[in-house]
Amino acid sequence: xxxxxxxxxxxxxxxxxxxxxxxxxxxxxxxxxxxxxxxxxxxxxxxxxxxxxxxxxxxxxxxxxxxxxxxxxxxxxxxxxxxxxxxxxxxxxxxxxxxxxxxxxxxxxxxxxxxxxxxxxxxxxxxxxxxxxxxxxxxxxxxxxxxxxxxxxxxxxxxxxxxxxxxxxxxxxxxxxxxxxxxxxxxxxxxxxxxxxxxxxxxxxxxxxxxxxxxxxxxxxxxxxxxxxxxxxxxxxxxxxxxxxxxxxxxxxxxxxxxxxxxxxxxxxxxxxxxxxxxxxxxxx
Numbered sequence: 001x002x003x004x005x006x007x008x009x010x011x012x013x014x015x016x017x018x019x020x021x022x023x024x025x026x027x028x029x030x031x032x033x034x035x036x037x038x039x040x041x042x043x044x045x046x047x048x049x050x051x052x053x054x055x056x057x058x059x060x061x062x063x064x065x066x067x068x069x070x071x072x073x074x075x076x077x078x079x080x081x082x083x084x085x086x087x088x089x090x091x092x093x094x095x096x097x098x099x100x101x102x103x104x105x106x107x108x109x110x111x112x113x114x115x116x117x118x119x120x121x122x123x124x125x126x127x128x129x130x131x132x133x134x135x136x137x138x139x140x141x142x143x144x145x146x147x148x149x150x151x152x153x154x155x156x157x158x159x160x161x162x163x164x165x166x167x168x169x170x171x172x173x174x175x176x177x178x179x180x181x182x183x184x185x186x187x188x189x190x191x192x193x194x195x196x197x198x199x200x201x202x203x204x205x206x207x208x209x210x211x212x213x214x215x216x217x218x219x220x221x222x223x224x225x226x227x228x229x230x231x232x233x234x235x236x237x238x239x240x241x242x243x244x245x246x247x248x249x250x251x252x253x254x255x256x257x258x259x260x261x262x263x264x265x266x267x268x269x270x271x272x273x274x275x276x277x278x279x280x281x282x283x284x285x
Contacts, residue, residue, distance in 0.1 A: 066150025143182030
């Protein structure tokens, strides 16, 4: 099976590309970091069109997005909204043109009408339903990230712990999130792809760990990872603000997907794996 991954250098896409290759799929990646011919904002784009045309299945993961710090700074800007609007318009048009089976990556924030990011993900969901594709809602997937400007909380804390010996929470750390290790996410996506015809466009496919942790708990786990390698002077600094990105909105994931897939990695083990991988970048510094 030939699989196209749009957004193959992003946090989830990079993991998924390697995961599917190891499983024996023929994988073609599309990502702007690999050159301007991969720019989904540009139309016509014969390079991307040819990849989608020849693919048996498409993962639409591309989006201008990052962690809470990135969203707080950029999601209300024209550039952010325009980038994502153009990517969706062009990509959905090609998926319709070639009648492709596809999965659109949405977010548990898609019901948050005060968030431009959430609203655009909701628009993507409506396009997907109209084309009989499948939508998955991700809940705080974490793993190694290449673009630290867009880093999510776990990789952001680890990097700052190594570089600054301190990481500061944006808030008081009491807000709760559900975190899912990227490799578990890949397994869920493969399961949905392989059982595609068993699902309907309206099915609530929530991809999460189904276990909540506060940001303070996440910070404590990461601080403990530093302690295990003999670094005991990494401090956690609490912020004063309340959560301005999700407004501490407490969504509840639908458990429908658990009939097909169950996450395996605990938050402690997942963070430890990410920490140990990131540690390699600092061992000779």
